[in-house]
Amino acid sequence: MVTDTGGIDDHSFNAESWAGMQDAASASGGKIGVSYVQSATENDYTSNIASLVSKGCKMIVTVGFAMADATTASSKKNPNQMYAIVDNASSGSKIQGLQFNTAQGAFLGGYFAAAMTKTGKVATFGGAKYPTVTVYMDGFWEGVQYYNAQKGKNVQVLGWSEKTQQGTFDTSANPFGDQSGGKSIAQTFQSQGADIVFPVAGGTGIGALEAAKASNGALNAIWVDDDGFYSNSAYASVIMTSVTKGIATAVKTSVTDAYNGKFTSTSFIGTLANNGTGLAPFHDFASQVPASLQSELATVKADIISGKIKITSANQPTA
Amino acid sequence: MSTQTPQTEQPHTPVPEPSRFSRIVRDLFTAESTPLVTFLAIVLALLVGAILIIISDPAAMRELGYFFSRPSDFLNSAWHDVSHGYQDLFKGSIFDPATLRGTPSQFFGPITNTLEDATPLIFGGLAVTIAFRGGMFNIGGQGMTIAGAILTTYVAFQWTGIPGALQLVVAVLAGILGGVLLGGFVGWLKAKRGAHEVVVTIMLNYVMLFFLTNYLLTTTAFHDPTKAGQSISKPASPNAILPHLFGPSLNTDIGLVLALIATVVVGWFFNRSKLGFEIRAVGLNPAAARTNGISVGRAQIWAMVISGGLMGLIGVTQVLGLNNPNNNSLSPNIDAGLGFNAITVALLGRTKPWGVVWASLLYGAFQAGASVMQANDGISTDIISVIEALIVIFVSAPQLIKEIFRLPSREAAVPGAAS
Numbered sequence: 001m002v003t004d005t006g007g008i009d010d011h012s013f014n015a016e017s018w019a020g021m022q023d024a025a026s027a028s029g030g031k032i033g034v035s036y037v038q039s040a041t042e043n044d045y046t047s048n049i050a051s052l053v054s055k056g057c058k059m060i061v062t063v064g065f066a067m068a069d070a071t072t073a074s075s076k077k078n079p080n081q082m083y084a085i086v087d088n089a090s091s092g093s094k095i096q097g098l099q100f101n102t103a104q105g106a107f108l109g110g111y112f113a114a115a116m117t118k119t120g121k122v123a124t125f126g127g128a129k130y131p132t133v134t135v136y137m138d139g140f141w142e143g144v145q146y147y148n149a150q151k152g153k154n155v156q157v158l159g160w161s162e163k164t165q166q167g168t169f170d171t172s173a174n175p176f177g178d179q180s181g182g183k184s185i186a187q188t189f190q191s192q193g194a195d196i197v198f199p200v201a202g203g204t205g206i207g208a209l210e211a212a213k214a215s216n217g218a219l220n221a222i223w224v225d226d227d228g229f230y231s232n233s234a235y236a237s238v239i240m241t242s243v244t245k246g247i248a249t250a251v252k253t254s255v256t257d258a259y260n261g262k263f264t265s266t267s268f269i270g271t272l273a274n275n276g277t278g279l280a281p282f283h284d285f286a287s288q289v290p291a292s293l294q295s296e297l298a299t300v301k302a303d304i305i306s307g308k309i310k311i312t313s314a315n316q317p318t319a
Numbered sequence: 320m321s322t323q324t325p326q327t328e329q330p331h332t333p334v335p336e337p338s339r340f341s342r343i344v345r346d347l348f349t350a351e352s353t354p355l356v357t358f359l360a361i362v363l364a365l366l367v368g369a370i371l372i373i374i375s376d377p378a379a380m381r382e383l384g385y386f387f388s389r390p391s392d393f394l395n396s397a398w399h400d401v402s403h404g405y406q407d408l409f410k411g412s413i414f415d416p417a418t419l420r421g422t423p424s425q426f427f428g429p430i431t432n433t434l435e436d437a438t439p440l441i442f443g444g445l446a447v448t449i450a451f452r453g454g455m456f457n458i459g460g461q462g463m464t465i466a467g468a469i470l471t472t473y474v475a476f477q478w479t480g481i482p483g484a485l486q487l488v489v490a491v492l493a494g495i496l497g498g499v500l501l502g503g504f505v506g507w508l509k510a511k512r513g514a515h516e517v518v519v520t521i522m523l524n525y526v527m528l529f530f531l532t533n534y535l536l537t538t539t540a541f542h543d544p545t546k547a548g549q550s551i552s553k554p555a556s557p558n559a560i561l562p563h564l565f566g567p568s569l570n571t572d573i574g575l576v577l578a579l580i581a582t583v584v585v586g587w588f589f590n591r592s593k594l595g596f597e598i599r600a601v602g603l604n605p606a607a608a609r610t611n612g613i614s615v616g617r618a619q620i621w622a623m624v625i626s627g628g629l630m631g632l633i634g635v636t637q638v639l640g641l642n643n644p645n646n647n648s649l650s651p652n653i654d655a656g657l658g659f660n661a662i663t664v665a666l667l668g669r670t671k672p673w674g675v676v677w678a679s680l681l682y683g684a685f686q687a688g689a690s691v692m693q694a695n696d697g698i699s700t701d702i703i704s705v706i707e708a709l710i711v712i713f714v715s716a717p718q719l720i721k722e723i724f725r726l727p728s729r730e731a732a733v734p735g736a737a738s
Contacts, residue, residue: 005652035693035694035695035697036693037690037693037694037700038693038699038700038701040656040700040704041652041655041656042644042645042650042652042653042655043436043637043642043644043655044686044690045644046570046641046642046644047432047436047570047642047686047687047690048690048694050428050432050570050690051411051690051691051693051694052694054425054428054691055691055694055695057694065549066549066644066645067644069644069645069646070644070645073646130549171533
């Protein structure tokens with residue numbers, strides 16, 4: 001596996017992918033050997049992939065769409081080598097894309113937020129305007145609209161509109177690691193009347209958790225990618241739930257399939273149905289979530305899976 | 320421009336050039352580090368790296384826990400970690416004995432990776448060297464690299480009307496121009512407005528980075544519409560890409576030839592040309608140079624112009640070279656830290672053109688080998704960064720090396736001896 005410049009300990013998709021690799025190794029009883037190389041700069045992408053090719057790795061997992069071109073280039077040079085790439089579509093007959101329709105999970109998050117808000121305003125913001133980010137924001141937005149339509153309410157979403165595809169993003173040079181920027185964005189939302197914030201911005205989102213903790217209950221947060229109750233345990237008291245992205249499961253499936261000779265270049269798409277995305281447990285907030293809402297969420301989830309609820313986001317990955 | 324006015328004795332000139340700062344920097348770069356000291360610095364850094372490799376292996380550390388009951392366990396795995404790590408570092412950067420019967424691309428693969436990684440460092444090291452010999456410290460490599468990369472990219476994807484390889488030539492010249500413009504600006508601020516080049520260059524790094532990331536790569540002129548949401552420019556046209564030097568299966572491009580030509584030219588420039596002599600004179604003692612009729616400002620501007628042009632060439636190889644990960648297009652991290660690594664390379668090369676080449680080869684080898692070392696032995700590439708940094712520390716503290724290895728320290732090198 002080749003990490004991107006975030007490194008193996010990024011508490012995000014590199015770490016998740018590596019967890020998936022290790023799961024695959026232990027599930028196979030040690031028959032699958034795994035290793036990784038970190039990329040210090042973008043310059044390393046090509047040479048790191050090449051090192052793993054010459055090491056004789058059967059399957060190479062590259063993490064992040066930033067490595068798409070480097071992966072495709074390596075595949076052209078080594079036509080028999082198997083690859084998987086996280087967060088990008090399949091490109092070529094030997095590269096499997098691992099993608100996540102997180103709009104589905106975020107839809108549940110939006111519905112949940114709309115039901116839980118006391119002020120009638122919920123907020124979301126992104127790190128940068130990547131499709132992998134805005135797909136979450138679209139789903140969140142749609143979930144709120146669906147709640148409004150069902151209940152005849154008028155809960156507003158600050159920070160994003162699926163219709164205009166315009167919203168709030170971090171503006172610093174390090175949009176996924178700008179904690180102070182995330183804090184000020186969240187505080188602005190709070191002053192505009194929002195009481196739930198859904199940051200889709202990696203480390204920048206930790207700033208939003210900080211703002212929520214400082215607000216003494218006036219602002220709470222929904223975490224993104226993994227269960228924030230564990231990954232950001234210092235802020236567990238303000239994390240109502242998390243919209244998850246099952247990178248580890250996807251990587252494990254892909255690696256195991258490749259080992260068993262079942263490699264496919266059809267993209268893996270994580271959905272609610274295959275646990276590739278979803279809503280994490282409520283943890284500390286469990287007592288505050290009414291049983292009626294929990295059963296509604298279960299219905300909404302089932303309806304998304306069955307196709308009764310159609311998610312319209314144009315940012316959803318397609319196979 | 321050429322103000323060769325009779326300015327013989329003007330002790331009240333308001334240019335306080337030979338400041339304490341520049342003296343410290345000069346001592347750092349030309350410290351009495353003989354080749355032996357440099358070699359020992361490398362050995363010492365590798366030794367420290369070996370200790371780090373052992374510490375970072377949990378199994379070895381567990382065995383250290385019962386060292387006194389069975390020392391052989393720990394010693395065996397420690398030796399195994401270090402020897403395999405450094406063997407793979409060698410195999411990944413120079414050559415792998417296992418490929419003796421392999422294909423030529425396997426056999427020459429590692430060394431050509433090293434050469435490719437060394438190429439931008441040579442340009443950068445030479446750039447820092449020239450500025451430094453002119454008494455200035457150019458830490459604006461990032462900004463100048465970006466400036467060069469912007470112009471070279473624009474020519475490479477836009478001016479496709481230029482026939483054949485001529486487009487590549489124009490793209491390379493555009494890259495040099497980008498660095499020259501920024502370097503010349505710094506030189507002008509230094510010479511004519513008295514701004515300190517360290518402050519100006521490091522601030523321009525930010526100016527260029529934010530200009531590139533937050534403005535240029537969002538414009539329709541540069542942004543690649545197929546890369547929705549990603550800050551990546553349109554890719555260079557195939558004609559403008561630096562061709563392979565040793566055939567398509569080997570990872571070295573023609574940029575290496577440009578780097579070696581640049582080295583020869585810089586060597587000639589310092590030893591033979593009038594301007595090179597003037598820049599050296601100004602670097603050694605601006606007051607004396609001025610007294611002898613050399614225009615200090617002019618020499619400084621030229622030094623920064625040439626330094627900037629060389630930094631611009633990093634931008635060229637970064638965009639049009641084989642290491643570019645995005646189909647030869649421009650992205651925010653295009654400088655990849657090379658502007659700063661250039662300083663350490665110049666320091667290790669003792670600001671001599673061929674010294675810079677050797678230092679670049681060493682660092683290029685570290686970069687190429689680190690990836691193989693991590694892939695095969697699970698040794699973090701960060702350890703290589705530590706080793707690189709330690710070499711610089713040891714080289715710039717020659718007295719430390721001499722005491723560790725008990726070398727006699729009386730042969731004081733001639734300070735600032737040219738070439």
